[in-house]
Amino acid sequence: MKINTNLATLPAGYLFAEIAKRVKEYAAKNPDADILRLGIGDVTRPLVPAVVDALKKAADEMGTPEGFHGYGPDFGYDFLINAIIDADYTPRGVKIDFDEVFVSDGAKSDVGNLQELFGADASIAVTDPVYPVYVDSNAMAGRLGQYVNGKWTKLTYLPCNAENGFVPPLPDKRVDVVYLCYPNNPTGTVLTKAQLKKFVDWALENDALIVYDAAYKAFITDPEIPLSIYEIPGAKQCAMECCSFSKTAGFTGTRCAYTIVPKELVFDGVSLNRIWGRRQATKFNGVSYPIQRAAAAVYSPEGMKQNQANIDYYHANAKVIREGLQSAGIRVFGGVHAPYIWMKTPNNMPSWDFFDLLLTQAHVVGTPGEGFGPAGEGYFRLTAFNTLEKTKEAVNRIIRIL
Amino acid sequence: MKINTNLATLPAGYLFAEIAKRVKEYAAKNPDADILRLGIGDVTRPLVPAVVDALKKAADEMGTPEGFHGYGPDFGYDFLINAIIDADYTPRGVKIDFDEVFVSDGAKSDVGNLQELFGADASIAVTDPVYPVYVDSNAMAGRLGQYVNGKWTKLTYLPCNAENGFVPPLPDKRVDVVYLCYPNNPTGTVLTKAQLKKFVDWALENDALIVYDAAYKAFITDPEIPLSIYEIPGAKQCAMECCSFSKTAGFTGTRCAYTIVPKELVFDGVSLNRIWGRRQATKFNGVSYPIQRAAAAVYSPEGMKQNQANIDYYHANAKVIREGLQSAGIRVFGGVHAPYIWMKTPNNMPSWDFFDLLLTQAHVVGTPGEGFGPAGEGYFRLTAFNTLEKTKEAVNRIIRIL
Numbered sequence: 001m002k003i004n005t006n007l008a009t010l011p012a013g014y015l016f017a018e019i020a021k022r023v024k025e026y027a028a029k030n031p032d033a034d035i036l037r038l039g040i041g042d043v044t045r046p047l048v049p050a051v052v053d054a055l056k057k058a059a060d061e062m063g064t065p066e067g068f069h070g071y072g073p074d075f076g077y078d079f080l081i082n083a084i085i086d087a088d089y090t091p092r093g094v095k096i097d098f099d100e101v102f103v104s105d106g107a108k109s110d111v112g113n114l115q116e117l118f119g120a121d122a123s124i125a126v127t128d129p130v131y132p133v134y135v136d137s138n139a140m141a142g143r144l145g146q147y148v149n150g151k152w153t154k155l156t157y158l159p160c161n162a163e164n165g166f167v168p169p170l171p172d173k174r175v176d177v178v179y180l181c182y183p184n185n186p187t188g189t190v191l192t193k194a195q196l197k198k199f200v201d202w203a204l205e206n207d208a209l210i211v212y213d214a215a216y217k218a219f220i221t222d223p224e225i226p227l228s229i230y231e232i233p234g235a236k237q238c239a240m241e242c243c244s245f246s247k248t249a250g251f252t253g254t255r256c257a258y259t260i261v262p263k264e265l266v267f268d269g270v271s272l273n274r275i276w277g278r279r280q281a282t283k284f285n286g287v288s289y290p291i292q293r294a295a296a297a298v299y300s301p302e303g304m305k306q307n308q309a310n311i312d313y314y315h316a317n318a319k320v321i322r323e324g325l326q327s328a329g330i331r332v333f334g335g336v337h338a339p340y341i342w343m344k345t346p347n348n349m350p351s352w353d354f355f356d357l358l359l360t361q362a363h364v365v366g367t368p369g370e371g372f373g374p375a376g377e378g379y380f381r382l383t384a385f386n387t388l389e390k391t392k393e394a395v396n397r398i399i400r401i402l
Numbered sequence: 403m404k405i406n407t408n409l410a411t412l413p414a415g416y417l418f419a420e421i422a423k424r425v426k427e428y429a430a431k432n433p434d435a436d437i438l439r440l441g442i443g444d445v446t447r448p449l450v451p452a453v454v455d456a457l458k459k460a461a462d463e464m465g466t467p468e469g470f471h472g473y474g475p476d477f478g479y480d481f482l483i484n485a486i487i488d489a490d491y492t493p494r495g496v497k498i499d500f501d502e503v504f505v506s507d508g509a510k511s512d513v514g515n516l517q518e519l520f521g522a523d524a525s526i527a528v529t530d531p532v533y534p535v536y537v538d539s540n541a542m543a544g545r546l547g548q549y550v551n552g553k554w555t556k557l558t559y560l561p562c563n564a565e566n567g568f569v570p571p572l573p574d575k576r577v578d579v580v581y582l583c584y585p586n587n588p589t590g591t592v593l594t595k596a597q598l599k600k601f602v603d604w605a606l607e608n609d610a611l612i613v614y615d616a617a618y619k620a621f622i623t624d625p626e627i628p629l630s631i632y633e634i635p636g637a638k639q640c641a642m643e644c645c646s647f648s649k650t651a652g653f654t655g656t657r658c659a660y661t662i663v664p665k666e667l668v669f670d671g672v673s674l675n676r677i678w679g680r681r682q683a684t685k686f687n688g689v690s691y692p693i694q695r696a697a698a699a700v701y702s703p704e705g706m707k708q709n710q711a712n713i714d715y716y717h718a719n720a721k722v723i724r725e726g727l728q729s730a731g732i733r734v735f736g737g738v739h740a741p742y743i744w745m746k747t748p749n750n751m752p753s754w755d756f757f758d759l760l761l762t763q764a765h766v767v768g769t770p771g772e773g774f775g776p777a778g779e780g781y782f783r784l785t786a787f788n789t790l791e792k793t794k795e796a797v798n799r800i801i802r803i804l
Contacts, residue, residue, distance in 0.1 A: 254691065
């Protein structure tokens, strides 16, 4: 049987699997170690009451002949799609049509699957460091060439570092697709409208597509920072946008997300909206009805208020990390409009060494920057997704060993 | 931007979308028509109490700090995987290991995505008629050549018809992958162990893979009919198996499924278990925790009993259709170990013509056999997924216009 060799030869494991493995091995050998996890970007606050109530109500409905729902609309129920448009786009002056919204089980699924829209020889650019799914999903499809010395030969890297203020340069050659994630995972940094406009203008000039991952937009506190790429004129002609309830409403274990594919997005006469619909209708069967009801409750007045309290909680944690590390002389970035703090490793220590040091000496788990790409070397990611108490304790432990 | 031309040029819409469109148009012009739906294979009985209770309990858990679950294990929670193995495999004498079970949001997702394991030039065979997702997902990946006169030039069709008793012939040339679905969608027919063994032996001899879709196994009533392909010796070396809670427990709108990828499944030294895990860990983020709890409740003693009552209900409907049509001189197949009845159209009428006739004259919706492949022409699928009353009424209306 002929195997997908691109998939079979993909290097190493998924970053977080490797971290989980190292932590598990350390914990097994040191059962008394009180390990504090500021590694994976997973929320810790419970679902808010408005969401729990909606989920239970929908569960009850599903148990009655009148309220039962079988297969739903492939791209999401009206009540959820309309709530998304009314709350996330209309107030920002962005017009999104009903049939431009595709509800899914997760932004990871969408950003992983949407490369199926691209030709086998499409050229790709990513910021560096980067969320690994953009890279791995294209590597599996054979678009990235060979993996040599930690880099894919056909992938264009847009390095983001302290020197350029984590603002990616435009690609220095034409590419078909650029992935952008703002607020950024892993660096926690954002782009202003002016900075994002440069990418939109570049994409329009170059007949290129921007995949815009806005999974962390709920953390933006400055009204001048764009919540959506569609706040930039022309973006509907060049960008898809992936959003999620995971970080907005603590849905990492509940699973709901949505992707916007504007009808203006046409390349070589082919509508991406049409072919993404075809892809989803063929290989996906919609999101669970109770889960869509739970997601819609995120937009209720109570849901909005209750979830904002959780976001505020994580923001307070981020501040503790940012200011604690700064007070110890560490250079830190992000953590203002994002739940991620991106720190320089002390003395430019290799990031996996720093990972092991923190795990074994401070019993704190973070994410080595190198796991996010070559330009992440010498950096380290900490997340604001723990309790305030444990976050404070983790910062104290880190400072103590530096 | 370079487009996936295989996706962009895929012919026509998805079968059920076309049916929905025709029904919607007819209903709009005839608002008083009482349309009875025996078309799409969607369950109608509510979720059973054991499942609703588990879903609500998990929702409550998610609202507490102690009970909250963020990202789950990529491939499913222990409690669900163990329940699957203990209930669906161990009693049949089949040994499945914990890390051979991959829980997902749906069998449609799995059967659509698993072709990513195959090389770009892998050769594919399907039974004809066939569930369209096997074909469309491979066409999108460019494996099937051109679509000419209703057939893909590089796809091997294994015709199943009244003449061969709906038992597919072995491929007459070597292929890399054969998709088999039993109990069959759309024909409702089954294979005996001896018939299935021929395919397993053929696959082992030819270093080929069988993708076995067992989504309808809950409808099997004869203990001699295999519930799993792994009841056939050697199948763990040549077969993946996709199963679902959709039909077993009415989860079409609740979304949970699982796929078995045995560790013995190795081609060219590559473990399909390993690379499917890599695929899923990269492009999927697990099934909602409350939904997995609901799925696990399917295996509780109450869940088993309550769901069996629903299966019995659908079986009774199938009997009404089968015997009603037979009494009117129609040749019918399936409907014994499956919720599908596969009927010959009267006077060999083209199946879309018969669809339109039934819709407009009897106000009954079924599925034209031709929509499932060339060998489905002259046949028509009816489903047992309506109420008993409406099923009786539909059969009476069909008989009246014949």
